[in-house]
Amino acid sequence: MNVQLKNLPLNEELIQAVCRWENDPAISPFITPHYVETSELPSVTEGNVRESLSNPDKRNYFICVDDKPIGIASIIRDFPALLKNDGKTAWLGIYIGDPDWRNKGIGKTVMALYEEECRSLGYRRIELGVFSHNAGAIRLYERSGFTQIGVIPHFTYSQGQWRDDIRMEKILCHNLG
Numbered sequence: 234m235n236v237q238l239k240n241l242p243l244n245e246e247l248i249q250a251v252c253r254w255e256n257d258p259a260i261s262p263f264i265t266p267h268y269v270e271t272s273e274l275p276s277v278t279e280g281n282v283r284e285s286l287s288n289p290d291k292r293n294y295f296i297c298v299d300d301k302p303i304g305i306a307s308i309i310r311d312f313p314a315l316l317k318n319d320g321k322t323a324w325l326g327i328y329i330g331d332p333d334w335r336n337k338g339i340g341k342t343v344m345a346l347y348e349e350e351c352r353s354l355g356y357r358r359i360e361l362g363v364f365s366h367n368a369g370a371i372r373l374y375e376r377s378g379f380t381q382i383g384v385i386p387h388f389t390y391s392q393g394q395w396r397d398d399i400r401m402e403k404i405l406c407h408n409l410g
């Protein structure tokens with residue numbers, strides 16, 4: 234199995250795939266913040282996906298297995314939600330969208346590829362937010378060397394209750410001067 238991060242040109246097939254992934258009830262409570270106390274998450278539209286994938290402040294990479302796109306990893310510089318903005322921090326957005334590839338153990342490989350890409354772009358640290366009920370992702374990030382740097386309580390309403398956003402970081406270069 235060949236896992237890669239690819240900067241693919243956008244086409245209708247990819248936009249439709251991302252729309253399906255982000256509306257999948259199995260993962261949407263773990264990737265999309267919900268700020269209203271209702272049980273239903275709002276649908277992600279094709280327009281939302283186009284806007285997100287065309288954002289000039291965001292580098293989007295498709296997670297590919299044997300050239301098949303199965304998810305997304307994004308890098309955002311100077312993301313407004315950063316707890317520590319030193320000008321050399323990448324904000325991580327990542328998920329496996331294709332249900333056939335979830336829980337297959339490729340997360341560690343994807344994280345290593347992501348870190349390699351961040352280093353090549355000159356980033357010195359990575360910061361991310363993970364919802365407190367996403368135990369699998371928290372374990373992956375901890376195993377990948379991330380440490381908790383903060384908690385934003387009652388950040389998202391999911392599965393009938395308010396959930397915290399756990400903020401984590403990984404230092405890529407210890408010379409931050």
